[in-house]
Structures are given as structure tokens and as C-alpha cells.
Amino acid sequence: MRLNPVSDNSDLFLLSIRKIINDILLKEMKSMEDINTIALVSSFDEDGSGDIADYISYEFSDNGDKTILISLKEESSGCNLKNKVREASADGIIKTGNLNLDYLSLDNLKRTSEFVINKESVKSLLNKLKEKYKRIIIDTSPLEENLSGFIAAISADGAYFVCNSKSNRGSMIHKYYSDLKDIGANVFGVIFNNAGKRIVRKIYKMDGRKHG
Numbered sequence: 001m002r003l004n005p006v007s008d009n010s011d012l013f014l015l016s017i018r019k020i021i022n023d024i025l026l027k028e029m030k031s032m033e034d035i036n037t038i039a040l041v042s043s044f045d046e047d048g049s050g051d052i053a054d055y056i057s058y059e060f061s062d063n064g065d066k067t068i069l070i071s072l073k074e075e076s077s078g079c080n081l082k083n084k085v086r087e088a089s090a091d092g093i094i095k096t097g098n099l100n101l102d103y104l105s106l107d108n109l110k111r112t113s114e115f116v117i118n119k120e121s122v123k124s125l126l127n128k129l130k131e132k133y134k135r136i137i138i139d140t141s142p143l144e145e146n147l148s149g150f151i152a153a154i155s156a157d158g159a160y161f162v163c164n165s166k167s168n169r170g171s172m173i174h175k176y177y178s179d180l181k182d183i184g185a186n187v188f189g190v191i192f193n194n195a196g197k198r199i200v201r202k203i204y205k206m207d208g209r210k211h212g
Contacts, residue, residue: 013055014055017052017055017056017059018059020052020056020160020191021056021059021060021063023188023189024038024188027158027188034134034157035157035158036126036130036133036134036135036136036157037126037130037136037138037155037156037157037158038056038135038136038137038138038156038157038158038159038160038188039138039140039149039152039153039155039156039158039159039160040052040053040056040137040138040139040140040159040160040162041140041143041149041150041152041153041159041160041161041162041180041185042140042142042143042149042161042162042163042164043142043143043144043163043172043173043176043177044142044143044144044164044172045142045144045145046164047142047162047163047164047193048162048164048193049139049140049142049162050071050073050139052160052162052191052193053069053071053137053138053139054069054139056137057069057101057135057137058098058101060100060134060135060137061098061100061101061135062098062100064100065100065134065135066100066132066133066134066135067100067101067102067133067134067135067136067137068093068101068102068103068104068129068132068133068135068136068137069101069102069103069104069137069138069139070103070104070105070125070129070136070137070138070139071103071104071105071106071139072106072117072138072139072140072141072148072149072152073106073139073140073141073148074106074107074141091112091113092104092105092108092109092111092112092113093108094108102133109125117146117147117148117151118151119151119154119155122151122152122155123155126155126156136156138152138156140152140153143176143179144172144176150179150180150183150185153180153183153185153186153187154183154184154185156186157186158186158187158188159180159185159186159187159188160187160188160189160190160191161176161177161180161187161189161190161191162190162191162193163177163190163191163192163193164192164193177190
């Protein structure tokens with residue numbers, strides 16, 4: 001799926017987000033299994049995974065699903081929801097203006113528990129949150145910075161790989177995507193966030209299937 005930035009065409013961006021939601025719901029129908037945890041993974045900081053995670057979370061919550069957005073990024077580069085908060089609970093979960101949408105930052109996780117980003121702790125966190133939330137959306141640091149994206153991708157029910165062609169790093173995008181597949185991540189698809197045709201062709205050629 002190829003997205004345009006919100007600033008360029010918000011209606012088209014929202015339509016694309018809804019197509020991603022429909023893709024997830026269709027996967028549930030086909031597999032007859034719930035998809036509770038979804039990771040948004042990107043190669044570089046400017047790929048736009050944060051905005052996409054925000055909008056997917058809002059869309060699920062607006063559809064009536066109790067949703068939490070987890071940011072595994074440092075708070076200085078956290079998601080937009082941190083500016084729309086009402087209160088924080090003792091476990092660090094922040095209530096937003098939407099009754100069906102909560103937010104949990106990496107900063108709060110570290111402050112309220114001895115949380116470290118590894119497969120065991122992320123799995124444990126997700127299992128705990130599944131008791132309360134229908135949808136858990138995970139926004140991660142860029143793969144070039146640390147392993148949070150890889151860990152979230154293999155811990156979640158599935159992941160979307162977000163790429164953008166603002167920088168001339170097509171070979172690295174290809175490498176990171178291959179790395180995700182090699183470690184056994186269940187990659188639902190690639191979100192081409194305003195990506196150029198060269199990047200799209202490269203990923204298509206490697207994977208050989210449509211992305212949603």
C-alpha cells in the first residue's frame with residue numbers, strides 16, 4: 001500500500017489507513033483468528049511509522065475496539081498522542097480524549113517497572129495487555145537505531161514494514177526488510193509512505209506479492 005503524507009492530502013491518507021484496517025480484518029476472517037498485536041516497523045526515522053501508528057490506533061478505537069498504542073521510541077521522538085492526554089494511571093498507561101484509546105510510552109514503562117526491551121519482556125507486556133485491549137499497536141524505533149523494531153515484529157501477531165524514499169538508502173531498506181523476514185517475523189505487508197517507484201519495484205521484486 002502506498003500512502004501520501006497527511007500534510008499533502010489528509011483524505012487520501014485516511015483512506016489508505018482504512019484500507020490497512022480492512023486488510024487486517026480480512027486476514028482475521030481468513031485465518032479465523034484474532035489479530036490483537038500489530039507492530040509498525042521502519043528502517044529510518046523519517047519513514048513516518050509514528051503517524052501511521054497514530055491513525056491506525058484512532059481508527060480501531062473509533063470502530064469501538066479498546067485500543068492501546070505503545071511507543072517503544074524514546075519519549076523525545078514519541079508519538080503525537082502524548083499531546084492529547086488526560087491522565088496517567090499508576091502503571092504508566094495514559095488515558096486519551098478517546099474513551100477507547102490509551103497510550104503507553106517507553107519512558108513510562110521504564111519509570112513504573114524494570115522494563116527493558118527484549119523478547120521476553122515485550123512478550124510478557126503484550127500478553128498482559130491482551131487481557132484488557134482488543135488491539136495493541138506498537139510503534140518502534142527505526143531499525144537503524146536499535147533492535148526494538150525486530151523484537152516487536154517477532155513478538156506481535158504481525159507487522160507492517162514502512163518505507164519512504166526521502167533518503168537515498170534503497171539498499172538498506174532492502175536489507176532491513178530481508179532481515180525481518182529472515183528472523184521469522186510475520187510481515188503482513190509493506191506500507192509505501194510516499195515512496196518512489198524504485199523502492200516499490202525493489203520490494204515487489206524481492207517479495208513477489210502484493211502488500212497491503
